[in-house]
Amino acid sequence: MTTVNEDDLDWEEYDRGENAFRRKELANATDAEQLGCSLYELDPGKRSWPYHYHTANEEAVYVLSGSGLLRGDDGEQDIGAGDFVALPADESGGHQLVNDGDEVLRYLMVSTMEEPDVTVYPEMEKFGVYVGSPPGGREERTFQGYFPLDADVEYWDE
Numbered sequence: 001m002t003t004v005n006e007d008d009l010d011w012e013e014y015d016r017g018e019n020a021f022r023r024k025e026l027a028n029a030t031d032a033e034q035l036g037c038s039l040y041e042l043d044p045g046k047r048s049w050p051y052h053y054h055t056a057n058e059e060a061v062y063v064l065s066g067s068g069l070l071r072g073d074d075g076e077q078d079i080g081a082g083d084f085v086a087l088p089a090d091e092s093g094g095h096q097l098v099n100d101g102d103e104v105l106r107y108l109m110v111s112t113m114e115e116p117d118v119t120v121y122p123e124m125e126k127f128g129v130y131v132g133s134p135p136g137g138r139e140e141r142t143f144q145g146y147f148p149l150d151a152d153v154e155y156w157d158e
Helices: none
Strands: 012-016 019-025 035-042 059-065 067-072 075-080 084-087 095-098 105-112 117-121 126-131 143-148
Touching: 035 095, 059 067, 059 075, 059 095
Parallel strands: none
Antiparallel strands: 012 019, 019 035, 035 105, 059 084, 059 105, 067 075, 067 095, 117 126, 126 143
């Protein structure tokens, strides 16, 4: 059994304009194989990953400190320290965190680590496919790619 302390891990910085956050991959630093868990910090005025949902992986958010907004399939809701939200592996689990408060929003994101997974980004009009290792996984992927949502072709060439 491997124990890791968050202080022993370096922050990974992601900065894509309004989508900017810090992440420590806690589960990847342990013996976890079927469970993902990352610690996130989101500064005021920033957003997490683009709005998305997974088709194979259930996720959950647990807020440690601060407050913000959870954009979901059924609208927006305020979240704050102590709140836990389960995000099903389907369209109803669509989510994005937004820090609309005045202090850093710290939260844990937990997920199953199923593969293959298709992640849908409705606002970006694309989807991602991950085979060989799920999103956030440690192994090398045998296939991955991002495609337009309307990239539909007939099975048989005519």
